Amino acid sequence: MFVCTGNTCRSPMAEGLMRKAIENHFGDKMTIANRLEQEATLFKVMRSERMVVVFILTFIVLLASFGVVSALIIIALEKKGDVHTLWAMGASEADLRNIFFKNGLLIVATGWLSGLALGTGIIALQHFVGVVPLGSGYVQEYYPVSLKWEHIALTSAIVLGIGSSLSAWATRRVIK
Helix, strand or coil, X not given: CCEEECCXXXXXXXXXXXXXXXXXXXXXXXXXXXXXXXXXXXXXXXXXXHHHHHHHHHHHHHHHHHHHHXXXXXXXXXXHHHHHHHHHCCCCHHHHHHHHHHHHHHHHHHHHHHHHHHHHHHHHHHHHCCCCECCCCCCCCECCCCCCHHHHHHHHHHHHHHHHHHHHHHHHHHCX
């Protein structure tokens, strides 16, 4: 296995030997540190930051989903005459719930897709252009970001799970 940076490639074993040789040569006069060791605090913060962001995302999605609940309640109140007409024509309570549940899922799916597209665009912009700088004194100039399929799957599960659950809860309350 080789580590390549710039125009040079070397094995981790050779890198370790080179580091020991430099440490032996300079002794305690100089501290030898690789990129991760130079920015140890930044990388520790970035590791714990992911869980905090997931909790904040979950809280925001929970709050936004109550907007879906209120939208479904308002739609049901506006369509009260239509609901009575459908019920008089033979539609069951389950059919009416299904109509409003699908309407709630449509609202949730629209928000999920637009949020996913916007978030992916912002991440791509930061990755390729570098909009948010870290400031002076860091090895990296811009805040590092990465987009993985696991992140998309976790975000999708949170948004669609909470949104569909609250949509189902709201339709049970509305159609009675």
